[in-house]
Amino acid sequence: MTHEVPLERRTLHGHFSRDLPPILTIESGDTVAFSCLDSGWHVAPGEKFDPRDDKLDEGHALVGPIEVRGAHAGQTLAVRIDDVRVGPFGATLAGGWSTPLNERLGMSNAEALVLHWTLDPDTGIGRDPHGREVELRPFPGVLGMPPPESGVHSTAPPRRWGGNIDCKELVAGATLFLPIPVDGALFSAGDGHARQGDGEVSQTAIECPLERLELTLSVEDGSELNTPIAWTPDAWLTFGFDEDLDEAAAAATDAMLALMRRELDLERVDALALASVVVDLRVTQLVNGVKGVHAVLRHDAIRI
Numbered sequence: 001m002t003h004e005v006p007l008e009r010r011t012l013h014g015h016f017s018r019d020l021p022p023i024l025t026i027e028s029g030d031t032v033a034f035s036c037l038d039s040g041w042h043v044a045p046g047e048k049f050d051p052r053d054d055k056l057d058e059g060h061a062l063v064g065p066i067e068v069r070g071a072h073a074g075q076t077l078a079v080r081i082d083d084v085r086v087g088p089f090g091a092t093l094a095g096g097w098s099t100p101l102n103e104r105l106g107m108s109n110a111e112a113l114v115l116h117w118t119l120d121p122d123t124g125i126g127r128d129p130h131g132r133e134v135e136l137r138p139f140p141g142v143l144g145m146p147p148p149e150s151g152v153h154s155t156a157p158p159r160r161w162g163g164n165i166d167c168k169e170l171v172a173g174a175t176l177f178l179p180i181p182v183d184g185a186l187f188s189a190g191d192g193h194a195r196q197g198d199g200e201v202s203q204t205a206i207e208c209p210l211e212r213l214e215l216t217l218s219v220e221d222g223s224e225l226n227t228p229i230a231w232t233p234d235a236w237l238t239f240g241f242d243e244d245l246d247e248a249a250a251a252a253t254d255a256m257l258a259l260m261r262r263e264l265d266l267e268r269v270d271a272l273a274l275a276s277v278v279v280d281l282r283v284t285q286l287v288n289g290v291k292g293v294h295a296v297l298r299h300d301a302i303r304i
Helices: 100-105 245-264 268-278
Strands: 002-005 024-026 030-036 042-044 062-068 076-086 089-094 113-120 125-127 133-135 139-144 162-164 175-179 187-193 210-220 229-231 235-242 280-285 291-298
Touching: 002 024, 024 030, 030 062, 030 187, 062 210, 076 139, 076 187, 139 175, 139 210, 187 210, 235 245, 245 268, 245 280, 245 291, 268 291
Parallel strands: 002 030, 024 062
Antiparallel strands: 030 210, 062 187, 076 175, 076 210, 089 113, 113 125, 125 133, 139 162, 139 187, 175 229, 229 235, 235 291, 280 291
16 A cells, blocks of 8 residues: 655654654555655755744654554564655755864865756756756665654664665665664655765765655564665665764674675675675765765675
8 A cells, every 4th residue: 555645744853753643654565655855844945844843853854753553663674665756956065064074174164065956857867057967866865763762863863773874775676674663663754865975975965855755664573683784686785883984884794794694694704704705895974973884795796
């Protein structure tokens, strides 16, 4: 069954919390479809959605929470990304504010730059004001559930239950697997990106609204995940998040060794040796406070 969720004040929120009431309850295996504002709550360039709560809506504009009937903490939520269609505009910001990377690059005090993009979802092309074009590869930056603790939690950092992962591989056709932190799952999504490079080094991608996002949510049993993993038509991905990039890389690698044991029946040290040969570590993003690394194992990398 497909549920159409309207874009309205009732369905939007700008923080994670297990205390937010669900806007919709679905069965495992159902599909939800909706449009999204961009991360900054814009309905048009320079025009923001109103009304908003300055404190509770200071994060990404997310649609949800969506309750999955029968979901329990400790199970796995499979989020299949069925369709991602961009809206007509987007923006990329660079320089002019203090981040660790901007400080290192000497960009914190630079004049802020905003590249405004015109997006064509039919041709899959984005064009900036200088006439430069890029092929679009849209995905939702935020896919996740709230921490198990009560209270208001920022949408900025990715967590083991998902959130602001900002992984450019999570396009239509991919499935993200998340450990469920709370009964009902209380899943939310948003933060459209029309195109992004690994690292997201300016702190923004082509931030854009999504005209349509279709996700199928399914509950799975089995061993509890310690961190998100994803399947794409090309590869398996495992994620690590930490303020320290080395720790994030270690977490992503650890999760990949566990996946290789599960999928390929490899002992841990054997998996490590093969991972050093065929697994790529990529910097997902450097800009969300908590850094992200994803390990990539192509399906055709090892022939048994």
